[in-house]
Amino acid sequence: MKITSITTSPYASNSYLINEKILIDPGMDTDRLIQKIKEHTQPENIELIILTHSHFDHCAAAKSVAEICNAPIAIHKDDAQALKSREESVSILFSAPAPDIDPDILYANGDIIKISETEAMEVIHTPGHTPGGISLYEPSSKSLFSGDTVFPNGGIGRTDFTGGSLDQLSASIEKLTELDVITLYPGHGPVTSDDVNKQIRLSLQMSRAYR
Template identity: 25%
Template sequence: MNMCHLLEIEFEYSGQKQIITPILLQDKTDMILIDCGYPDFMPLLEEAANRHNVTLASITKLIVTHHDMDHIGSLAALKRTYPHIDIIAHELEAPYIAGAKKLLRLEQAQSTFNALSDEAKPYAEQFIRFLQSVEPAAVNRTVSNGERLPWCDGIEIIHTPGHLPGHISLYLPASKTLIAGDAVVIEEGMLAIANPQYTLDLDEAIRSVQRLLDYDIEQIICYHGGYFHGDVQQAIHQLIAQYKS
C-alpha cells in the first residue's frame, strides 16, 4: 500500500510559533522524504516520523523542492547520519544545495543590507550568519520538468520557478495530489504566494501557479499550511485573479 504521511512540526522561530510540513511517501520498497526543515531539526523530524510508526533510518530518498534554509537545513546532517539516502533536486538547485554557488537568499540579504535602517541591520546580520551556517550536501540525482519518477505509483516533477529559480512541486497522479513546496502556501484557509516580498521573481511565481491548472489536482499539500481544504481549482483561479486585477 502506498501512503502519504504529513510530518507536522511545530516550533518557535524568532519568537513566533511556526509549523512546517515535510512529507513522507511510502511504498513497499521506498520511503521518500520531501524537504527536511531547518538546521538541527533531525530530532523533530524523528519525533514526527515516529508518530506514523516510521524511523528516519528507513528513508531511502530525499527530494528537495528548493534550497531555502527551512527546506535544506538538516540535509547534510541526515546524509551524514544515513549515507544511503539519495538526495534529489532540480538541476538548477543542485549547485546551491551542494555549496558550489552562494545561496540565493544569502545574496538577496547581502545585496539589500546597506539600504536597511540602523535598527534593522542587527537582525539582518543575524539572518545572514544563519544562512552562512547552512551546511551543503551533494545531490545524487537531478531532475527536470515533466520527469516521471517511478516510486510510489509515479511522481511527476513540475518545475514551478519564481520563489526560487529551480523550485519544484510534485504531482502524484494516482491520488491527484500536488505536493506544492512553496509554490503556494495556506494563509487563513486560502491559497497564497509564499512571502511575495522575498520571492525572487513574482511574475514567474504567478505563471507557475497558473501552470498548475494543467493538472487534475484534487488535493494540495503545502509546506506552510498542510492540507488545503476546499475546491482546489477554484482556489488557484482566485489566487491568480488577485495578481491580475
C-alpha cells in the same frame, strides 16, 4: 498512497513522508524529524529525500537526515548552486551558514519519481519563489505537493528573495491550474482538500494582481 504530514517547528517547512520511504522537505530540526519518522517507520527505510527548493527552512536538516537514512538528496538542477549560498538559500535570515549540500540527483521538468508499482509523481518546474522550485503531482490520487509556489486560500510564495520573480511565479501557478487536484500539500500551512482547483485559480489571480 500513504502520506504523513510532519511539522517540526513553527519556522520550518512542512515535511511529508510518502509510503514511509520518500521524504519531502526535511525542514530544520534533524532530531525532532527523526523522532517523528520513527513513529511510522525506521529511518533506514527512507529511500529518497526530495527538496522542493533550496531555502533553509526546507532543507537545513537534509544533509544530516540523509546521513542517518543513507538516502540520496534530490533537487531541481536550477536550485543546486543555491545550497552553497547564504543569500540564495536565505540561511542568512536565520544567522546560519549555507546548507552546503551536494545533491545526488538533479531533476528537470517532467521527470518521473516512482512511488510504487501503480503510483508515480511528476516533477513540475515551478520557478518564481526560487529559480529551481518544483511542485510534485501524483495523478492517481490527484495529490499536489506545491512547495512554496501556492498555499491554501489563494496564498502565493514570496518573490522578494534572491532569485525570485513574480512573473515566473505567475506562469508557474498558471501551469498548476491545468492540473486536477483533490488534495494540496503545501510547504507551509494546513493540508487541504477543499475545492483545491478553485484555491489554485485564486492563487493565480493573486499573483496577477501583484504584477
